[in-house]
Amino acid sequence: MALRLYDTRSRSKRILETLVEGEVGIYVCGITPYSPSHIGHARQAIAFDIIVRWLRKSGFLVNHITNFTDIDDKIIRIANEENIDFLDVANRNIDDYFEVMDLLNVNRADSYPRVTETIPEIIDMIAKLIENGNAYSSHDGVYFEINTAPEKYGQLTGQTLEMVREGAGGRVSETGTGKKNHRDFALWKIAKPGEPYWSSPWGDGRPGWHIECSVMSLQHLGEKFDIHGGGSDLMFPHHEAEIFQSECCLNHDPVVQYWIHNGMINVDGEKMSKSLGNFWTIRDAISKVHPLELRYCLINAPYRQPVEFNDVMLQDSSSHYRKLLATYGEALSNYGKTNWKNSSFLQQAELEFSNGMNDDFNTRVAIVEVQTVVKYLREKLDSNLEDEISACVSWLSEFAGKVLGILPDDEVIRKNILDVENEKMKIHDQVMDLIEQRQIARNNKDWDNADQIRDKLNHIGVVVEDSPNGPIWKLK
RNA sequence: GCAUGGGUGGCAGAGUAGCUAUGCAGCGGACUGCAAAUCCGCGGACCUGGGUGCAAAUCCCGGCCUGUGCUCCA
Structure with missing residues (x-):
């Protein structure tokens, strides 16, 4: 049976046919490390971990890239609140991420590129998009102009330009005053006082949210690659923005052959979120x-x-x-x-x-x-x-x-069993003594006494089971 | 409102046309002094109204309910 995967863009399960036979390039949107990882991150990481494991098991040579968006508004805000460098915030949460992912037995990706280590390449892509006529610079940043490629709209979510125009309403002012159109999105944001920045041809600032993934996937997997994954909440606008950026920069489509998205975690029927107070790290x-x-x-x-x-x-x-x-x-x-x-x-x-x-x-x-x-x-x-x-x-x-x-791992299991054996050894004599007493009571059909001894054993953490071959005991 | 998923037994959750899903819980039984563990068995479901078919949980149309997205989000 051939491997089929559900592709969000075509809304159907498609047989996996890779660009290079026997190889798979997969890019998965990683976390923005502004807080300790939550179980939504765990679910995503585990889901893609198993996908990669299965691809490898199926004989593919897999190149798995997952990024860290280690600069963004929330990271800056937390750094300012704590009066520390924004990278300290990012690094401590990345450390946390790796620690818990190791505990969850998530295999490492082949590479974990970071936005702050990819700034020159990001600037190059923005320059290319301006050169191609898809982006423009204004007083507060550089924006991608949706109207230069309207046919690319809604490929993952089925939404049309009109819908977003209606839905977005009065949000224009909040989302960048230099936009020609509220649907345009930022590629480069000019720094406000007190914000970290890198210099660029358009002024000191930092990358917009979506550009890093287009750049990193290009850098690590090339101008076309097989699979792009992420949480379903990233379909819009993040992944649609990526389609605009990558395809307009590279002048071909599709750049991504298969889009796959993992579902969210619900708590009491609703998406887990901090504001609802149903949040699990x-x-x-x-x-x-x-x-x-x-x-x-x-x-x-x-x-x-x-x-x-x-x-x-x-x-x-x-x-x-x-x-x-x-x-x-x-x-x-x-x-x-x-x-x-x-x-x-x-x-x-x-x-x-x-x-x-x-x-x-x-x-x-x-x-x-x-x-x-x-x-x-x-x-x-x-x-x-x-x-x-x-x-x-x-x-x-x-x-x-x-x-x-x-x-x-087998050794871990064996060691645990050994540890339990050692624990049992410590109380072995005491337990055997009680079990012997209980057997005597049972032989005399003194059930009250026998049950009392069983309770006593239970009290010190021992469960007795009367198997056909005599009593066996274990730790609770 | 628009977009996109989903509605299956007490719970979780597979299954795209005909054959027991599965696990947990429940009930009955074996074993046991009683338990525990293990095993065997049983009951119980396909949101609703139409349609197509010899046959529909499964395909088509309508309705209702619900998750998510349309704003930062895995």
């Missing part, structure tokens, strides 16, 4: 559950769907995930891995998994297959079928681990 979430449990939670819905997020769902995901990991860990530590390709059951599971992923990266379908294999593994564990168990471990390691990224 990644650190908020991972203070409640393990980062991989959060990752698991965020890929429960396919990447394009809005995903509902709240405490209950986080806890649900967490408990589902723990069951999965417990089974995997038990099998891994006791049996190890072997080639899974001899198992027809696992071959079928691979096929279903792949069909799901090839259908616009449907992680929901992929997870169902993972659950199916875990269930199968559970059966084999109960009947001690060593070869099948090892094959399952190996399959899960490959698909749940390497593709979905929801399993910790």
Whole structure:
């Protein structure tokens, strides 16, 4: 089954045909680092992480670029409030981003270009746009003139020039007084007193919001590239502005072959936002559950769907995930891995998994297959079928681990199990003593006493399970 | 208002025409002194009104509800 992905511009799933056979260039709009990362950032990063992992798994050589917009109005405002350099604000939030993304098992992109390190190239592109007649300079900045390429309007959102004219109403004055038309957007903003600036042919200032992505994608992926991704809230105006800039600068279209957009996170049915007070940072979430449990939670819905997020769902995901990991860990530590390709059951599971992923990266379908294999593994564990168990471990390691990224490294799992064993060793004698007492009570059918001892064990964090082979105990 | 998605069982969420989605929860059972864990089984859904089809959750048209965008946003 060929890999198909939903392209926002054509509003349909299209088979992936890359510009260079066997290679994919993908640019994903990154964050503006003005505050610690929130779970919306996590969702996006995880979604594209899995997309890139799957492309690589499918044999493509992938070049994945994600940028940082490390200069913007909000960063400047926060820097002024704290009386520090704007780059300090950006850097501390970028550091935070990398830290939490590592915890979430998000692979690094191949490059993370930053606006502040791309100023000369940005100035070049603006100059080219002026030269081509698509942009003009005025007293407060340089603007892209929409009317020079009206046919490019609405390619991602279906909106027409007229709609925006009506919708925008009296916003002209707020969005740049030097504009000829309120729909024009800034390429270069002249600095106001106290703002950081770079010098340019049009005056000291800084880049507008959209230009950096056109420049960086060109710089890293060339005049045409395969996939451009980002949050669905960036379709308009950001990505449409990019289409104007890139295509008018390069004099050809399309520059981007496939546009893909991830859905937003909703809390209580509404988009998560600071103003609504329903805001979760990644650190908020991972203070409640393990980062991989959060990752698991965020890929429960396919990447394009809005995903509902709240405490209950986080806890649900967490408990589902723990069951999965417990089974995997038990099998891994006791049996190890072997080639899974001899198992027809696992071959079928691979096929279903792949069909799901090839259908616009449907992680929901992929997870169902993972659950199916875990269930199968559970059966084999109960009947001690060593070869099948090892094959399952190996399959899960490959698909749940390497593709979905929801399993910790084997060494981490083994170490955790070891740590738990060590913890158990510390209280081993005490527990065995109590269990022995309880067994005596049980043999005497003294259930009250037996249950009291069980409560006592529970109190020190030990759960006793009476298996057919006698009592086993574990830490809560 | 315009644009663009979506409306599936208690919850989450697949499924684009005929075949049990799946997981959690619920109910029943096995096992157990009772539990726990595990296993087996069961019930329960396709917003609404039309249309096309032998057959529609699935395609077409209308309505209703709802998310998002039209302003910074992942």
